[in-house]
Amino acid sequence: MNIIVFGTGAVGKKCLPFLEEQYQIQAVIDNNEKLWGTRIGAYVIEAPSIIINTECAIVITSSKYAMEIVNQLLNMGVKEERIYMCYLNRTKEGMVCGIYSVIEEKLDSTDIPLKQYDLLQRKVQENDKKKILLCCSFFTPYVKQLIENMSKRYEDIELSLLTNAYESKNLIQSDKLIHIYCYNTMEDIKSILEKIPVYDVIQLLWIEREWVFFTKLIRKKSKRLNIKVGGSDFYRSIVAEKEYKKKLISCADIITADTECTVNNFLAYFQEIDRNKIRALPYGVEVLDYIKSKRKCSKEEIRKKFHIDNDKLIVTCGHNANKEHQHLKMVDALLQLSDEIKEQIVCVFPMTYGVKDKEYEKEIIQRLSDGSIEGIILKEYMTFEDMAEYALISDIMIHVQTTDQLSSTMLEEMYAGSIIIAGKWLPYQNLQDKGIYFVGVNEIKELTEVIEDIVKHVDEYKYRCMGNRELVWEHSSWDKIAERWYCIWE
8 A cells, every 4th residue: 555654753753664564655744844855764754735646545653643633634635534543552572553544434353353362361250240341551550559459349340451561461460350351453452342242331541542543332332431531631632632532532421530620621621521420530549558557667778778878858859750740940940959958958850660761861960960969860660669668758749740630659758748849730729628738839940949948947847748648548548549439330
């Protein structure tokens, strides 16, 4: 098949070698005028206007702007039948890349039996338990926590998982998890959805594009369809993506989001949604149990474990490696601290997960060093036990991510007694309404003055945080949250 590749960003660069092997690439185009005339591989990047004089298929390789490009092509008069999306998924053997029509009906299913998609291969006996299918393309601790915590509390449920994450088989421990259906391609997803029985509940853990594409099939295979709104689903989605997701959102029976603020923002945008269908329901935070069990551990020993051998105040800067945490802007504010305050703190940047960038890490440490501030980057994978121990020694946490729905790491530190500084642009008003204490900043540059005051009056601020422990437990422990999840599956 002859194709035109639309998009030369990170996804386009990764997909191009795969597409070259499978299709005849006639041209590569991009909306960025600055790229026109430059090269990507063997191709000169051209303007989208060349589409007008062609009849071949157009493959969109952009991730963030995919639905915006679909609308652009339709407005240019391109027939929907010519438009394809590109996917890039992991397999046991490596990455697999393919394309699929934006028209669901044009996608073929496979001839592979359902059993061959199932990583667990368990013998299943007929029973009257409630059958729940969880859908999440990637592995995340949230999925693990949800499955394991609900499994140990409720005997009358039977769980299955639809995912692209092969590691789920080894990382999730539950005798209530009966099937892990693992797919590589969009054709696999269609085949699995066609062959599974009707479930009492299908629970989408994020509004991922895969599930939106298969809205009709998912609705057909669920007596009840529940959707969990993720922060990136809403706050980081451009308008075209939100509009695309409407068809799935509109046919859901129950929609949940982590906070009341997100619920209200969601309803303000999707005004056609029935208010009675949506409610606040976060994931529980399992690390709270570990913190509870380790409160009597020696903080001196824990500090040594994390290579913090002094008695300086620990300032935790963000909680992963993604640049949305605005680490460099934090550093700029920290560099404005007085020399007296700089000598009293050590800045720790947890970068144990997220998109790793060694040059970015070096820049953070170098700039801190040049400004006479001690800095440490945590790179090693952290277990729940490690996370709990670190939360117990952290004194101050800065959380000024660009967007967020609700940070479990922030809640862990609150429960452990840390003083939290959070951006006022984040949807955390409901936490304050519950009496949970944290310091808000309107802009990152305000961190300088705030940290100066906290370090000078740290005991006073710690005292203000004392009530957080009980309040966070009530808000976020699985002991309190599990029943609410069970209710939306009844």
